[in-house]
Amino acid sequence: MKTKSFSDMQCSIARALDHVGSWWSLLIIRDAMMGARRFKHFQENLGIAKNTLTSRLTDLIEGGIMEKVPASDGYAHEEYVLTERGRELAPVIIALAQWGDKWVAHEKGPSTVITVRESGEKLPRIWPRREDGEPMALKDVGMRRANGAPQKIWHEEKEDPS
Amino acid sequence: MKTKSFSDMQCSIARALDHVGSWWSLLIIRDAMMGARRFKHFQENLGIAKNTLTSRLTDLIEGGIMEKVPASDGYAHEEYVLTERGRELAPVIIALAQWGDKWVAHEKGPSTVITVRESGEKLPRIWPRREDGEPMALKDVGMRRANGAPQKIWHEEKEDPS
């Protein structure tokens, strides 16, 4: 549960989590990326309570991550689709999926494989890279306080935090 | 709140979220990546309730994402540090931070800049790439059900879900 909002924090991670940090949000977005569009798709696939789903969808719409559009097939109902803002969460979803595959996989293996569509091959690991495109070691990734941001109390640039 | 566990789901995203999907987990991991090691670091920086922090840290330790080690500076207390499993969440953190920077930035700009340590330059956007290393359009990323995974009810391979 979140009783406290992260939206007043300056940190972009906190601000992002304010939109997608709820238990179900990222799973709803994942399903939307896989083609779910209707209320019952999300509800049946996730096993989420209907009132909770209503609440999460409303939040995602308010956050500009999804939007309601008329049904694609001429029916009267409306459907839920990702906005560009929502689609750009793909790197987060992919990173989570790959981490899950590697570290906490189900005994039967992953249910979904993320691919390069045209080749059908498994997508290479999403990973930080240098300007020249070379993947880098995590210890070579740094974090620096932006100008004007309040200084942390702890020493922040250890020689090798990894 | 999570009353229902995602750990029985086969989906790697759900399984990953079972470990880091809690409200505070990713912010704690972010702080750990930035050098926080002590209970009070996390507590003061995040403004999280102490009992909640205790609970989240315990969960992260049980999940193998963090571990308690003797203090680095000779004091009697123990410190919380990321395991390799935890450090490999960096792509998730980075992706979230970059999404937040782009879409929901604070009016004063982001508080933290993720960099290539050696050059000090801002880290390029983390993004799905082909085998040859070229960044790809999101619509060229596919998701395919793994063998044996239950079929979704909805049409799953639309021509262009983006």
Next chain:
DNA sequence: GTTTTTGGTTGCAATATGAAACCGTATACT
């Protein structure tokens, strides 16, 4: 040796979730 800090734990009140029942409208069936 006393005070303060640290790292918690223990209630308690507030809030979010899950489950099930209910409901109006839209489809489907005959």
Next chain:
DNA sequence: AGTATACGGTTTCATATTGCAACCAAAAAC
């Protein structure tokens, strides 16, 4: 056309989490 069913919710209630404040023992600081 008329009835049955599916869909997309809303409402109510029990339960689970979080936040807050108070409290506490051990370690550090003075």
